[in-house]
Amino acid sequence: MHFSFNLRGIVFSALFAALLVVFSMVTINLGFSPVPITLQSMAVLLAGALLGARYGFFSMALVVVLTALGLPLLHGNGGLAYLLGPTGGFVFGFPFAALFVGFIVPRIKGNRAFVFVMTFLALEAGSLLLHVIGVPWLAHVARYSLQKAMIQGSYPFLLGDTIKALAATFIVLTVRRAFPIQRLVGDSRSA
Numbered sequence: 001m002h003f004s005f006n007l008r009g010i011v012f013s014a015l016f017a018a019l020l021v022v023f024s025m026v027t028i029n030l031g032f033s034p035v036p037i038t039l040q041s042m043a044v045l046l047a048g049a050l051l052g053a054r055y056g057f058f059s060m061a062l063v064v065v066l067t068a069l070g071l072p073l074l075h076g077n078g079g080l081a082y083l084l085g086p087t088g089g090f091v092f093g094f095p096f097a098a099l100f101v102g103f104i105v106p107r108i109k110g111n112r113a114f115v116f117v118m119t120f121l122a123l124e125a126g127s128l129l130l131h132v133i134g135v136p137w138l139a140h141v142a143r144y145s146l147q148k149a150m151i152q153g154s155y156p157f158l159l160g161d162t163i164k165a166l167a168a169t170f171i172v173l174t175v176r177r178a179f180p181i182q183r184l185v186g187d188s189r190s191a
Helices: 007-024 040-068 088-107 112-142 146-153 155-178 181-185
Strands: none
Touching: 007 040, 007 181, 040 088, 040 112, 040 155, 040 181, 088 112, 112 146, 112 155, 146 155
């Protein structure tokens, strides 16, 4: 396996990392939950689907590492204490969700309807992967039962995550017509 990075891929990874930071600023606090509604997961899905597994993972991991080092990148917060807080599991899940989506989406082939449905399902699965990683972490840190963590950190977000996955599907399929992964990152092995 060859894991070299090229300049174009690094630049687009940085752009998607910046998109995650910008999308994290769109925040709605629910009051009853330590988990806010944000557009972050949409940036994660877009990074994976448009950059492929390697660069999608790299772009999201870049934000996680810089946030851990103290840069206030997510909701204006940073530092290890923030990442080890109640929402840290979701944040640590960003690179893995992008990796998953980036592995699946470029391999989807077929007619337009099939590609649309399968891309949506892959993005929805990537979004759910964030719940699989984030909810147990929330339960652990907040000392909630798993059921309470689901009520606080998953159930209220499922409809919104589905809407974000649907919107991301439209964006991905539109952008990929003009800019396939190879054109964005300059590498045929990125997926």
